[in-house]
Amino acid sequence: MAKEKLVLVGNGMAGMRTLEELLKAAPDMYAITVFGSEPYGNYNRILLSPVLAGEKVFHDILLNDEPWYRTHGIALHKNCEVTKIDRRARKVIAQDGTAVDYDRLLLATGSNPVILPVPGNNLAGVITFRDIKDVDTMISASQNLRHAVVIGGGLLGLEAANGLKQRGMHVTVVHLSQTLMERQLDETAGGMLQRSLEERGVEFLLGAQTEEIIGKNRVQGVRFKDGRETTADLVVMAVGIRPNIELAKQSGLYCERGILVNDTLQTYDPRVYAVGECVQHRRQTYGLVAPLFEQAKVCADHLAKLGIRRYQGSMTSTKLKVTGIDVFSAGDFTGNDQTESIVLRDPGVGVYKKVVLQDNRLLGAVMIGDTLDGAWYFQLMREGTDISAFRSRLLHGQAHLGDAGHGGANAVVAMQDQAEVCGCNGVCKGEIVEAIIGKKLFTLEDVRAHTKASSSCGSCTGLVEQILAMTLGGDYSASPKEKPLCPCTEYTHDEVRAQIRERHLTSIAAVMQHLEWKNPDGCHRCRPALNYYLISTWPAEVKDDYQSRFINERAHANIQKDGTYSVVPRMWGGVTTPDELRTIADVVDKYHIPTVKLTGGQRVDMLGVKKEDLPKVWADLNKGGLVSGHAYGKALRTVKTCVGSEWCRFGVQDSTKMGVTLERMTWGSWMPHKFKMAVSGCPRNCAEATIKDFGVVAVDSGWELHVGGNGGVKVRVTDLLCKVASEQEVLEYCGAFIQLYREDARYLERTAPWVERVGLASIKQKIVENAAERKKLYARFLESQKYAQVDPWAARASAGVDRHEFIPLKQIA
Amino acid sequence: MNEWIDIGRVEDIPLQGARVVRTPQGDVAVFRTIHDEIFALRDRCPHKGGPLSQGIVSGKTVTCPLHNWNIALDTGEAVAPDKGCSGHFPVKVVEGKISLLLPVERVKRASVS
Numbered sequence: 001m002a003k004e005k006l007v008l009v010g011n012g013m014a015g016m017r018t019l020e021e022l023l024k025a026a027p028d029m030y031a032i033t034v035f036g037s038e039p040y041g042n043y044n045r046i047l048l049s050p051v052l053a054g055e056k057v058f059h060d061i062l063l064n065d066e067p068w069y070r071t072h073g074i075a076l077h078k079n080c081e082v083t084k085i086d087r088r089a090r091k092v093i094a095q096d097g098t099a100v101d102y103d104r105l106l107l108a109t110g111s112n113p114v115i116l117p118v119p120g121n122n123l124a125g126v127i128t129f130r131d132i133k134d135v136d137t138m139i140s141a142s143q144n145l146r147h148a149v150v151i152g153g154g155l156l157g158l159e160a161a162n163g164l165k166q167r168g169m170h171v172t173v174v175h176l177s178q179t180l181m182e183r184q185l186d187e188t189a190g191g192m193l194q195r196s197l198e199e200r201g202v203e204f205l206l207g208a209q210t211e212e213i214i215g216k217n218r219v220q221g222v223r224f225k226d227g228r229e230t231t232a233d234l235v236v237m238a239v240g241i242r243p244n245i246e247l248a249k250q251s252g253l254y255c256e257r258g259i260l261v262n263d264t265l266q267t268y269d270p271r272v273y274a275v276g277e278c279v280q281h282r283r284q285t286y287g288l289v290a291p292l293f294e295q296a297k298v299c300a301d302h303l304a305k306l307g308i309r310r311y312q313g314s315m316t317s318t319k320l321k322v323t324g325i326d327v328f329s330a331g332d333f334t335g336n337d338q339t340e341s342i343v344l345r346d347p348g349v350g351v352y353k354k355v356v357l358q359d360n361r362l363l364g365a366v367m368i369g370d371t372l373d374g375a376w377y378f379q380l381m382r383e384g385t386d387i388s389a390f391r392s393r394l395l396h397g398q399a400h401l402g403d404a405g406h407g408g409a410n411a412v413v414a415m416q417d418q419a420e421v422c423g424c425n426g427v428c429k430g431e432i433v434e435a436i437i438g439k440k441l442f443t444l445e446d447v448r449a450h451t452k453a454s455s456s457c458g459s460c461t462g463l464v465e466q467i468l469a470m471t472l473g474g475d476y477s478a479s480p481k482e483k484p485l486c487p488c489t490e491y492t493h494d495e496v497r498a499q500i501r502e503r504h505l506t507s508i509a510a511v512m513q514h515l516e517w518k519n520p521d522g523c524h525r526c527r528p529a530l531n532y533y534l535i536s537t538w539p540a541e542v543k544d545d546y547q548s549r550f551i552n553e554r555a556h557a558n559i560q561k562d563g564t565y566s567v568v569p570r571m572w573g574g575v576t577t578p579d580e581l582r583t584i585a586d587v588v589d590k591y592h593i594p595t596v597k598l599t600g601g602q603r604v605d606m607l608g609v610k611k612e613d614l615p616k617v618w619a620d621l622n623k624g625g626l627v628s629g630h631a632y633g634k635a636l637r638t639v640k641t642c643v644g645s646e647w648c649r650f651g652v653q654d655s656t657k658m659g660v661t662l663e664r665m666t667w668g669s670w671m672p673h674k675f676k677m678a679v680s681g682c683p684r685n686c687a688e689a690t691i692k693d694f695g696v697v698a699v700d701s702g703w704e705l706h707v708g709g710n711g712g713v714k715v716r717v718t719d720l721l722c723k724v725a726s727e728q729e730v731l732e733y734c735g736a737f738i739q740l741y742r743e744d745a746r747y748l749e750r751t752a753p754w755v756e757r758v759g760l761a762s763i764k765q766k767i768v769e770n771a772a773e774r775k776k777l778y779a780r781f782l783e784s785q786k787y788a789q790v791d792p793w794a795a796r797a798s799a800g801v802d803r804h805e806f807i808p809l810k811q812i813a
Numbered sequence: 814m815n816e817w818i819d820i821g822r823v824e825d826i827p828l829q830g831a832r833v834v835r836t837p838q839g840d841v842a843v844f845r846t847i848h849d850e851i852f853a854l855r856d857r858c859p860h861k862g863g864p865l866s867q868g869i870v871s872g873k874t875v876t877c878p879l880h881n882w883n884i885a886l887d888t889g890e891a892v893a894p895d896k897g898c899s900g901h902f903p904v905k906v907v908e909g910k911i912s913l914l915l916p917v918e919r920v921k922r923a924s925v926s
Binding site: 449450455456519520521522523524527528546547548550551555559561563804808809810811812813 | 818820821825826827828829830832833834835836837840843846847861863864867868869870871872876878879880881883894915
């Protein structure tokens with residue numbers, strides 16, 4: 001069967017990104033033809049400013065060179081403008097007469113710079129700032145001309161002005177408004193930006209409306225409405241862009257400001273798709289790269305006939321690509337009478353930060369001088385996080401929220417190339433930057449795959465995103481609102497889970513079939529997640545799929561670097577007996593276990609057990625009354641305790657007993673991630689309960705309950721959930737909190753990031769303020785525990801469960 | 814000399830799982846995919862020597878349990894962008910019985926000595 005024919009008009013970033021996504025999803029579906037009016041392959045238009053400023057050369061910003069098109073069997077017609085679409089005959093016709101048939105057509109015609117309708121706008125020396133040709137013109141002008149006037153004090157205009165100044169020209173920026181970048185900045189920020197540029201020697205004429213460009217053949221000057229005049233050898237018009245819709249309009253596709261598209265990026269003709277700056281979606285047009293990439297992904301999905309994703313519009317953020325001047329803006333930064341603003345202003349160091357809030361949620365942010373937290377604010381905005389818990393520290397940035405891992409080293413720009421970014425995989429800044437440039441990476445996922453940075457514990461993710469932003473220049477913010485669960489699907493964690501609940505799906509195969517998984521049996525990321533979602537949603541019905549569990553949970557022990565395992569028996573509340581210790585000592589002798597040590601959670605760890613010995617080790621431990629401690633699982637780990645009022649002269653409650661009771665109630669439950677608890681007998685808090693997932697601190701009148709803490713790479717101190725009086729209440733609140741976490745958090749999300757994502761307020765509301773809801777959660781937890789509290793060691797030690805797991809298939813010689 | 818050696822039956826290996834065959838030259842991991850295909854690799858990840866037999870099997874790859882490298886079951890090659898090869902062994906399945914092509918001279922010599 002002949003392949004279907006796909007024609008792309010517009011060889012720019014949006015169109016080509018769509019093709020790249022399409023080739024990933026369905027490499028052989030189409031015979032592809034690309035038309036581009038420029039004489040090059042596809043290049044990174046957002047990096048034109050650094051080329052102009054002399055920080056990069058054209059070769060650096062080329063994304064797809066001509067061999068790339070050949071390798072992928074794509075016919076490229078460069079320097080070839082399409083002039084006509086015959087939709088009835090399904091054919092595009094180019095200026096030079098080339099005609100190509102299509103089954104599907106993708107329009108990515110981008111936008112055109114706006115030319116002011118003033119006399120003299122066609123004189124030699126009047127240019128725009130749009131493509132590499134304009135940049136070449138500006139570079140050569142800077143070599144033999146003196147005065148440049150940039151009309152337009154927006155993002156593009158200022159980048160052009162900075163570039164020309166760097167190249168030695170005398171530059172004046174002319175702007176209609178009194179504030180620079182008034183669509184992204186408020187007055188204060190605009191003023192600070194103006195001063196930093198003035199310090200670099202750029203001059204400004206604000207509130208100036210251009211009346212005429214003066215000159216005979218070449219430009220000689222600019223005259224304004226108020227009579228002022230200025231000399232000019234070069235005029236750069238950067239007053240905005242207009243979607244390029246001529247071709248679409250002419251072929252009868254419905255257009256307003258842009259080509260109208262629906263959520264699947266289809267125009268009024270369903271065979272014709274459109275992406276990028278030329279489209280208008282839900283009344284919006286976009287001129288930044290991140291939304292274009294989001295559109296590209298959705299469009300590619302539909303072209304590949306996967307048909308499962310919708311584009312629902314983008315939230316955008318802006319950064320100025322002027323080296324050394326940091327500007328960030330996102331969302332609604334002015335606010336209104338319904339909103340509140342928090343402002344931090346330090347003129348001494350040139351820092352200005354402002355966030356706009358409504359109902360404790362971020363609506364917008366604008367920053368000058370210190371934009372490190374831009375990505376973080378943007379994330380808070382997109383996720384609609386309730387920030388009331390850290391409102392007072394919001395403007396001081398993420399580094400001040402107990403981020404002990406990387407708090408001090410957040411200034412990526414100032415970081416040395418040799419500075420280590422990812423401590424897990426030993427990746428330094430220079431390697432990441434090199435990979436981003438050399439391998440042309442755009443997204444966090446790409447960087448993870450190629451460098452391994454941020455792919456293990458994830459604590460450096462923020463840093464890597466900042467390096468991406470810094471290296472790619474301004475508009476990097478590529479990650480879509482919520483990421484798909486894994487590359488096997490387009491659905492997010494939350495969507496998958498909702499489907500499991502609503503459609504009553506009870507097996508991994510059923511989930512994959514109903515949600516049209518791309519890989520028939522998934523991958524190592526989605527299978528464990530799906531298995532968890534299934535067993536936690538339908539505890540009574542679902543059969544646990546061991547082949548979809550990570551080895552530690554399959555073998556009920558922790559794999560070590562040499563392939564041996566470690567074994568940790570449960571010691572309730574950290575209390576043990578001489579008999580238990582004797583049993584452990586005998587097991588260690590009998591099986592020649594090389595190392596015995598205490599864990600951070602007050603348990604005994606036997607390290608270096610051979611896999612074949614595990615069932616025998618467990619059998620012996622079982623005989624001594626010891627059961628699995630689940631030190632290997634995404635599960636309840638340990639309840640750490642202090643001695644409490646039984647012995648301690650300060651203790652006000654029996655924390656040990658409380659710890660044992662809690663551990664008896666909660667052991668065996670599977671969770672999205674590991675879950676640790678502690679109980680302290682007085683506010684001296686010797687059990688360190690305030691860095692646990694659920695911590696209990698005794699006070700004279702009862703118990704304080706703390707949630708969402710952890711030690712580790714990114715230490716987070718708990719938030720106080722509430723105070724309760726009785727032991728029964730501790731159990732009920734604890735069970736309810738665990739169940740809420742089990743039902744709501746995403747797989748591999750610990751309580752700390754979960755609490756930050758959903759907000760403490762929403763958790764309090766369900767557990768503290770709403771007693772009925774709390775009781776329901778608690779009941780569901782107890783119900784699921786009925787199926788979970790079975791010692792997995794006993795089953796394997798004596799009943800021969802999973803025997804194949806522990807013995808070799810065959811021993812040869 | 815290489816020789817085909819019987820190692821067991823297809824159903825002895827869990828679906829989407831693996832078992833180990835111990836040989837004098839080291840462990841061999843024998844995998845069974847969801848479509849009942851059988852593959853054999855040296856049980857050592859090219860990265861840090863992790864036991865591939867303990868990894869999660871999906872499609873025709875296994876994910877190393879130590880640092881999540883993905884290894885192609887049919888070639889033993891790491892999936893790009895990672896690089897390295899763990900080495901694979903020919904296998905055949907006749908009426909549900911799996912045999913593995915191993916260098917037996919050395920096996921025999923080892924068993925005699």
